Amino acid sequence: MAPLASDPLGLAIDTTFDDTSVAILRGKREVLANLTLSQFKDHEEFGGVVPERASRKHLEAIQPLLAQALTRAGVGFGELDYVAVSTVPGLLGSILVGLTVAKSLAYLLARPLIGINHIEAHPYANVLAHGELPFPALHLVAAGGHTLLIHQTGHFQWSIVGRSVDDAAGECVDKVAKMFGHAMPGGPAVDRLALTHAPAAHRFPRPMLNDPGLDFSFSGLKTAVLYYRRDHGGDLEEGPVLSAFFDAVIEVLIVKTLRAARRFRPKAVTVSGGLAASQKLRAAFEAAAAEAGLRLLYPPPELCTDNAAMVACLAAHRYAAGRFDDLTLDGRPNLLD
Amino acid sequence: MTHALAIDTTSDYLSLAVLKGERPAGSRYLPCGVKATQIVIQEIDGLLTGAGLTAHDLELIVVAVGPGSFTGTRIGMAAAATFGQVLARPVIGVDTLQLLAAQTEPAADVTFHALLNCARDEVYHAAYRWNGVPVALGPIAMTTFGELHRVVGEAPVVARRFDPAPANGEDPLSRFDPMPLRRPHPDAELLLELGLARYREHPAGPFPLPQPIYLKSEAFRKWRR
Amino acid sequence: MSDGPSVTGGPGVGGSRCAAIELESPTATRRAGLAMGRTLPDRALVLFSGEMGSGKTTLIKAICEGLGIAPETVISPTYTLVNIYPGPPPVYHVDLFRIEKPEAMLELDRDDWINPGGPTLIEWPEAALPLLEGESVLQVRMAHAGNDALRRTLEAEGGAALFAALFQALEREDAAQE
Structure with a gap:
């Protein structure tokens, strides 16, 4: 494995609940793109490839969202340093779509894969907004x-x-x-x-x-x-x-x-x-x-609801710690087992 | 020279095949249940390595688009679409009934049916004639065994079931006239053949991203009546 | 009650049976649930109806407890659609409150929401009814009894043979309360 990048560029995917979310993060806090399917009111923005805007349509939504996120961030797949994905908790069938896409990306780009607990990621919206947590x-x-x-x-x-x-x-x-x-x-x-x-x-x-x-x-x-x-x-x-x-x-x-x-x-x-x-x-x-x-911290409203930026933020900390997952990573529906 | 990868996770099997310069260069046909996500990438890697290829050598991805297990279908399609997107290569979708139909190779004037029994009394079916590959005579439909007899009649069939046959009582699929098979399984090598045939018809594209086939309307039509 | 869910299809051998018991308090609801959980057949499909506050949460927690699940792990699946409590046997706890169109159920595999290896408890099951045709289900209806804030009625209806032990247990609960 290549040495860790000091200011890594990370991609995160979240398909645990209804919305499909993709984010691209530079370092631990610089959000270059943070897209959710439900943000797109106009299908034209999707570059002609139009998934039906409905919940749990992750498969249909994720490729256009990935393309859009890369465009917004102004980067290519090859520049990514790691690929992160939420693997718990949620509807297993939904989680597996995001997980399979993330594994495919990690494999094809030869970059680390990082599986994230969606619940653990929520407080990291505060890191994006306010800096490191004490x-x-x-x-x-x-x-x-x-x-x-x-x-x-x-x-x-x-x-x-x-x-x-x-x-x-x-x-x-x-x-x-x-x-x-x-x-x-x-x-x-x-x-x-x-x-x-x-x-x-x-x-x-x-x-x-x-x-x-x-x-x-x-x-x-x-x-x-x-x-x-x-x-x-x-x-x-x-x-x-x-x-x-x-x-x-x-x-x-x-x-x-x-x-x-x-x-x-x-x-x-x-x-x-x-x-x-x-x-x-x-x-x-x-x-x-x-x-x-x-001392009380809360994120701006757009980072309160489900989003992949908070997933990317936690993943950036995992990347810095060198804690990666292998390609056999599995999804889990329950937070507590 | 075409290097290609075929992925089918629509059933309880993980089915993969790789083509290296027009020749089959390895395949997998593994029972995996819902664990396809866990093993699919490693198996692809093992297969490509065994064939002396890397993913970046691939020029074409073929994927089974259903009907079948929804979650399974999504897993294979999510992988295939991502390979296509990252490698900037075409992804060709092949439906699972054409894949079934390709297990046999009847004379050109024979109309035959592919039947896929996914759950209980729900059967996907389509009619075919052979012309180099199975050519569908109409869209895939979903029906019950009762109605299926009216549609299929005495015509020969290629049939497959996902669930185990009913423990007590006769397997309703056994009431149809089975055809001799040239291949024992509807595996990914067949999928490659079909995808490649489709690709060669229009090698210049366009290649819209294949969409999954979810046909479950029958239960709801009945409900509305 | 006519507005509860109904599934066409046979109740199986022995015809269908219906039991109705009055529950004087949440404690009684819990006892009935425990008894039901202990007598639920292997892969039972149980559909729950009744307005908010009619005691479904209390009853389902107790049914799960009767099946050997820690009751504090039984939480609402409204947002997750399906909670899977690891057993043995694993229990699927499903809530289709947010599924507005039955067509949305078509996006799910049967195994996603019907437990292949244990019982399945479904709240707000209306959206799934088309897909449950012909299944032998137990329908459980909870309702307020009169104006007493605590009293409830529990109605259970299902195959007499398949759910024989459960109906017997409910009879004993009913007798114990009187």
Whole structure:
């Protein structure tokens, strides 16, 4: 193997969930391209090769996205120093498409292959935005099907110290939004309403708040909103109700995160994942972190949702450490086995 | 001189073949289940090395585009498309029914059918005549065994199933008239033959990236009725 | 209930059977789930219906626990579509809430969402019904019972012979509650 490049050019692919994402990164932080299929509203941008814009169409989307990413970054395949891909967690059939493309690239270009845990990569959106993380760090990852508290003592050294035992927070928000007639994903709509409406007087339950552990539960909160809505029927104003509901979600996330911070005494607390794009959540977290004297980091909204740039960023750290995978790398649907 | 690679991961087998200067230079036909992703690249590497080639010598990639296992089909096609993209070489797609049909070589006036039973009562089928390669008489359709009898009648067939035959009761595929086979498996050497034939018809292209064949409409048509 | 999922096709030998029990609390729901998990046949396909908050999460966690899965690992598959809990036997936990058009199911292989080596539990199964025609499934419907915030009814319907042990277990649960 050739000696490691000091300012490596990396390519990362993520097909773990609905979106197909490709990113090209220079060094550890310079994003040269960060494309997701759902960004492309106009098929013309795709250079005539038009995959149907639908979820889980990774095979049809990935080659045009690769070509587009190279063009945006102004580089060729031959200049890449490594190829990274998310291999866990997600729908196995989807993961394997990205994984096979990444292996083929690594093989054809004779470059290292780096398999990445998509969840581990989420906090690295903060590295892109703010620079290297101080360790130990505590991460709240609120993404797709997961709500997790992660304690990280160094690169590649992390453990899950708290997690949702039923629905993820973002899922709870999406499902409550859908109850009120908002399209999935409903997070942005709830955030907007919560910012512009004072919460209703009704206090929704804060599940597991008084449980001394660091796990979350959101299924019961969703049910509480359902009952409240059913019992109040037509004369319900959605803004104040959703605002009160969102306050409950945010309070649970903050209280548990602060509890974990007291236990692990991190040098920084990060918030990432789709829900971290919420303005109301950010404001509340900022206030709480300031009061507790914690350093809080969250990425810009475009790096909160699933993207391959964060995957590339973690991969760049793996490259620097010389930690590569071989071509028998496999995908795994579950985060925890 | 043509160096070419054929990849088929549409079934439970990983099937690969390499052509070196017009001559078969090695093949693989390995049972692998869902592990195709794990072994496909290493097997390709072993095959190319054994043939004294590198990937960069390849001038043509041939890939099976289904119907078959969706995940399997995507794995082979993802690999083939990436090879085509990086090497800037054409990728030719061949469907799995033509591949089945190529296992036999009947007289030119015989109409025969290729049948592929992927799951339970779902059968993909297409009718062929032989003219150097099997030439399809119509598009691939998906149907049930009941309806298949009406379509196929007494015509001879080449048949394959992915799932094991039903443990109790007769294999519905055995009710059709099987044809003598010139090759025991619909392997990647046959795939190479078909891809090469297609390539030689229009060696100047164009070569649009092949698309996977997903036919599962029958269950949904029935549902809507 | 007429709005639950229905799959045409035979229940298999012995015809179909239906059981309905009232569950007075989440504890009772959990006990019923444990009993169901312990008596679920090898490769059972179980379809769950019932509105949000009707107790599906509690029931499914308990069914998984009855099958030997640690209940805290049983989380919502709404975003992942399929959670696979390693057994033995492995359990597939599927949620098709986000699949809006049944056609989207065509992108998946059967083995992606129907467990070839153990039971499959499917929430919001509507999108998959066309692909389950002819399968012998157990349909489980959860509903609120009256205005009591805690009471639920559980209805189970499926092949009498295939699910004989499960129906017996539910009968015992019903008797134990009264």
